[in-house]
Amino acid sequence: MPQPIPLSSRIRGAIYGLAVCDALGAPVEFKPRGSFERVTSMLPNDNFGLPAGCFTDDTAMTLCLAHSLLDCGGHSNMIDQVKKYISWWQNGYMSSTGSCFDIGVSTRSALQTWADMLHLQSRGEDSPVQDAHSAMLAKITHEFSKDEYCGNGSLMRVLPAALIASSASNVVELAKESSLPTHPHLRCVHACMIYASLVQQLLNGASKTELAVSLSESINEIPSNISDTPIEAVLSERIGRYRSIQDWEQTTADSIRSTGYVVDTLEAALWAFFNSDTFEQAALQAVNLGYDSDTVGAICGGIAGTYYGFDAIRQDWLRDLKKKELLDEAAQEIIDHRNKLP
Template sequence: MGKYGHWTAHGRLFDIGGTTRHSIARLIKGENVKFSGNIFEEDNGNGSLMRTLPLAFYLKDEENIEKLYQKVKEVSSITHGHFRSVFACFVYVIFAIELIKGKSKAEAYHHTQKTALELKEIQGFNPKEIQLFDRILKDDISKFPEDSISSGGYVVHSLEASLWCFLNSENYSEAVLKAVNLGEDTDTTGAITGGIAGIYYGFENIPKDWVDMLARKKDIEKLCEKLEEKLNNSNERKT
């Protein structure tokens, strides 16, 4: 995508995060995916968080949270290998899995907090890093005022913003519009919020005119069908 514009809306790449761009450059040169992602503190943009949601469907039956975390880490680290980005993706995937299982918003959020803090104890993660997630894991992010929610490209802010918008909405369009209206990195915040909102409210709750206006709608539908097919095949092998 970074080199040829594949999967861009109109065949032309107009924006890409620096961390993602550097990682793709390494992959093009033949670097192993295990070592392609940036690992420094300044490399904690939201690039891996915005693409990690499909993992929730693959990992929804994984009961070992350490194995689940490792899978999330492997996928995030293709572009974003710092702990902060990986852990944000883990929290997001756990929350999405609980929604897939039919939990209410409150139940899913409470279980996510419990699971993430449990993993922290098992793994002995750096307390200073975990503290950055206190507003999500120890407080209730939905109770914070809107003017305290940031929606730029920083991964922790993106996770906070998406959870805040979702937990404070009653339908898909309200959640996504809240995300976009926060400003700053609007497309990414909208995508991260829309992912969990889509799981919870269902495809039929997405406004039809929004779907009809999608660029490359047919290509996206085909990609969704391929994902569904792979998930079905994976489930069949497990049974």
């Protein structure tokens, strides 16, 4: 009988799993499925002229969110999160290369809006800070709640909400709030809540079979462990048809889309996870789907790393990964934080 995986290994596995799969998938990002030689190792990223093993915006923004939640005592502070994202975008904070070389269109647009508003506020508006920040979020929500802004930019970074939260309900709340600064559309918010809840259940030792059933119940039953209101309709229609792990296993790759659309990304990442027996299998299934391969890989890697633990990640992938000290720091701080929870 296999030994239980320690929580510390699951946390390290989550952080490293996300980064490893991000770096694995990045070199074939934008490429149609089947148009490239199957990825099995770290490759140079010719899209941006980078050496093998460089993680992209997925991991950098995940680290930004992790440090914000940790710096704020495990609580959500959207302005602090935004400031860290802007620091990454403008100054390379938490980047694998020291600069921001890859950023989604919606994320960049939202961060530019935030930067402009924060700059104006710093010049001394008369309104109280809290009122000013509420007005900023209202503006972002109004501007970025259209269907055209349903990308995967908040889903790709939500992992720390699950790793740092103090309870199942806290996971859902942190995940929800982490989406709002750049992706306030309910479809994006609910995707983040669903994914973070799944990771939290795996931290507590859930099996894949249990996870698949829980996912179905979260979407198809009201109230659920995710929300007291119905899951957003488009997301519910796509993901809600998977009622068991067998439904995932019987779905072929040909019917899985791996675009940057949040529903496609969530489905593709979960499909790769449920259709594999090892971390390596999950990682390679995800990144070889092509198109938005780094983000599908990262999201799959985060949940697979949580399930299989750190020791399941291939040594050569870990060896080739750049800026591991950033991952080590975040993982250790999360472990220390968890150890202090009641």
